[in-house]
Amino acid sequence: xxxxxxxxxxxxxxxxxxxxxxxxxxxxxxxxxxxxxxxxxxxxxxxxxxxxxxxxxxxxxxxxxxxxxxxxxxxxxxxxxxxxxxxxxxxxxxxxxxxxxxxxxxxxxxxxxxxxxxxxxxxxxxxxxxxxx
Amino acid sequence: xxxxxxxxxxxxxxxxxxxxxxxxxxxxxxxxxxxxxxxxxxxxxxxxxxxxxxxxxxxxxxxxxxxxxxxxxxxxxxxxxxxxxxxxxxxxxxxxxxxxxxxxxxxxxxxxxxxxxxxxxxxxxxxxxxxxx
DNA sequence: CAGGATCCAGTACGATACTG
DNA sequence: CAGTATCGTACTGGATCCTG
Numbered sequence: 001x002x003x004x005x006x007x008x009x010x011x012x013x014x015x016x017x018x019x020x021x022x023x024x025x026x027x028x029x030x031x032x033x034x035x036x037x038x039x040x041x042x043x044x045x046x047x048x049x050x051x052x053x054x055x056x057x058x059x060x061x062x063x064x065x066x067x068x069x070x071x072x073x074x075x076x077x078x079x080x081x082x083x084x085x086x087x088x089x090x091x092x093x094x095x096x097x098x099x100x101x102x103x104x105x106x107x108x109x110x111x112x113x114x115x116x117x118x119x120x121x122x123x124x125x126x127x128x129x130x131x132x133x
Numbered sequence: 134x135x136x137x138x139x140x141x142x143x144x145x146x147x148x149x150x151x152x153x154x155x156x157x158x159x160x161x162x163x164x165x166x167x168x169x170x171x172x173x174x175x176x177x178x179x180x181x182x183x184x185x186x187x188x189x190x191x192x193x194x195x196x197x198x199x200x201x202x203x204x205x206x207x208x209x210x211x212x213x214x215x216x217x218x219x220x221x222x223x224x225x226x227x228x229x230x231x232x233x234x235x236x237x238x239x240x241x242x243x244x245x246x247x248x249x250x251x252x253x254x255x256x257x258x259x260x261x262x263x264x265x266x
Numbered sequence: 267c268a269g270g271a272t273c274c275a276g277t278a279c280g281a282t283a284c285t286g
Numbered sequence: 287c288a289g290t291a292t293c294g295t296a297c298t299g300g301a302t303c304c305t306g
Contacts, residue, residue: 049288060279061281062289065289076259086286097251101248104244107237108164108165112161112234115233121209195269195301219267221268268305273301277299278296281295283292
């Protein structure tokens with residue numbers, strides 16, 4: 001493709017002004033991310049080890065779990081306690097501010113579960129409506 | 134695609150048992166998705182048109198906005214009212230159940246914003262701690 | 267103006283192998 | 287056990303063009 005870049009103006013490369021300039025949007029991404037939500041929820045019950053979290057969350061790869069935990073730790077939501085023993089032993093728990101976040105997220109999660117039937121019904125009538133056109 | 138499939142075992146294509154078998158996890162993804170959160174928040178203030186939403190949310194492409202709105206409509210969170218005029222006029226608003234979702238999400242968003250300073254501070258000391266090692 | 271279709275870059279994510 | 291490093295892929299999401 002475009003070997004000659006004579007007129008290859010890269011369409012301004014997307015400003016993304018809002019995402020970049022708005023820190024809260026990034027933080028929101030972290031806590032509402034696919035695995036962020038579930039990790040916070042899992043830690044609501046108390047301290048958990050790495051592999052416990054893997055099993056509790058279910059379906060998450062080592063890589064993504066480690067990455068998610070680091071992001072949340074960096075933001076100050078999760079506390080990481082490493083015990084210098086062999087084999088390694090690391091405990092993860094929520095910080096006070098992390099507990100607040102988890103409450104919000106967990107409350108949302110519980111609400112969603114309570115509404116599953118309604119959503120299923122809505123989807124049903126949505127499909128039905130498409131037929132009638 | 135795959136012309137010769139003699140020994141081209143695709144690494145089992147990821148089971149994803151949990152995601153597939155758990156409808157609430159999918160719904161959660163929808164409302165906590167990057168643009169889902171912001172669309173719900175934007176509609177909290179009342180009915181909005183497509184291009185109004187684009188401006189209110191900021192940084193969202195037509196494609197993603199349309200896609201997000203459709204997903205939320207399908208799940209019964211958003212009501213879509215199309216007026217058959219030229220030029221086209223479409224109004225989006227929250228359903229009762231969508232308002233509940235928006236309250237949860239919006240409350241989370243406001244909480245995040247109130248905690249931005251704390252997170253910034255946490256990141257700071259996180260970086261500091263890395264230096265000392 | 268609202269959105270569908272298409273193309274393409276970036277990255278999110280998973281599998282695997284390796285380290286302390 | 288708790289990660290890190292590397293690689294490959296699939297999907298996300300943006301730009302662009304097109305239609306009613």
